[in-house]
Amino acid sequence: MNDRVTKITKSVTRRSLIAAAGGAVAMGVLGRGAFADPIQDVLKQRATEWSDGFDAAVVSAPEVRTNVPIMSPDIVAAVENAILQYSDIVARGGWPVVPAEQGLRVGARGPAVTALRQRLIISGDLSVANGVSDAFDTYVDAAVKRFQARHGIPADGIVGNTTFAAINVPAAVRLNQLATNLTRLQMITKKVPDRFVMVNIPAAQIEAVENGYVAQRHTAIVGKVDRPSPIVNSKITQINFHPYWTVPASIIRKDLIPIMQKKPNYLTDYRIRIYDRSGNELNPAQVDWFSDEATNYMFRQDPSDENSLGLVKINFPSPDGVYMHDTPHKGLFNEEARFDSSGCVRVQGIRELIVWLLRDTPGQSREQIDEQFRNYQRLDVQVTNPVPLFWTYLTAWAMSDGVVHFRNDIYGLDGLELYAQTNTTPL
Structure with missing residues (x-):
């Protein structure tokens, strides 16, 4: 973790820490004092066997849009909480790379789907309760749609090139995106x-x-x-x-x-x-x-x-x-x-x-x-x-309900290349 993020994390008030603990459920974590490693939680669970027909339940993507404006003091506090949550994710090793071998959608099976499920659990898009599996079921479909909506991608539930690129951005990059945009938000929301x-x-x-x-x-x-x-x-x-x-x-x-x-x-x-x-x-x-x-x-x-x-x-x-x-x-x-x-x-x-x-x-x-x-x-x-x-120019922000949004740094103003890892898909 770089010095800038460390300073921002240390400067978060007790109010933000309490709020971060409260909002941790949305991120798949329990707060700094009682952190549960999402990957380990998943691996400890008994792998769920799915039928050939996969899950037939109708599952919809949770709503990620609100009527709270991005230019709001509430968003500043939410981004501070998100920085705490993503700092913990980075400290625990981030999330796995999802092999971008082929498009993934409902009905797919294989190691790539297992990695996708783990990735979505860590970012809070998929519930840990859905268990480990190599099956792309309707729960994963809903989680992918939620992820896509948070990243400004058409929410069709299909993991194609654009979704692979976003899903394989390293957690460290996302953390620094949040820190960069916190500074921007603090400036534009002063009045x-x-x-x-x-x-x-x-x-x-x-x-x-x-x-x-x-x-x-x-x-x-x-x-x-x-x-x-x-x-x-x-x-x-x-x-x-x-x-x-x-x-x-x-x-x-x-x-x-x-x-x-x-x-x-x-x-x-x-x-x-x-x-x-x-x-x-x-x-x-x-x-x-x-x-x-x-x-x-x-x-x-x-x-x-x-x-x-x-x-x-x-x-x-x-x-x-x-x-x-x-x-x-x-x-x-x-x-x-x-x-x-x-x-x-x-x-x-x-x-x-x-x-x-x-x-x-x-x-x-x-x-x-x-x-x-x-x-x-x-x-x-x-x-x-x-x-x-x-x-x-805002490429990352968060809502008070814990939903964290990211967009591509289209003009290259975030300086994120310093934090990208060579074994992942870059921004």
């Missing part, structure tokens, strides 16, 4: 407003929070690795219905020029107009697309169903020029890895968020907002009470 919007970039998720509770959650699409979404601390001030989209300079160079070299009608098909520095509109045929000439012009897309911003844009002051918006490509929200933008954030179900943001703005009832979405008329609405906005 939490009553009403705000929070975008968690690694989770590609949005929370609209009011009076300490999550009023809405939205799936998001955030920046690519080479075009990351920045950290933001601002206020939402304006909503643009049926906006124009001005193509950023980076996209002109990296995307638009190569597309026009292959598809000369692209700009016309997608209603993107070209303007020179004097505001004169140019014909695409006037531009030499096999040079950098296009970088001297402004490209603006007219409002339409094909507009890259969709039907609405959420504005806020930002030195990076980023914003939140709708998208015509709704299918992208179903992707497992939603890191596909050039830095801005796309919002699934954005209409509900707009209604929530404009609640206090005169002339913006639900009926009026619905009509504004339908009529295709350009309209800019100033938010009467600007809503605080935070784009954060």
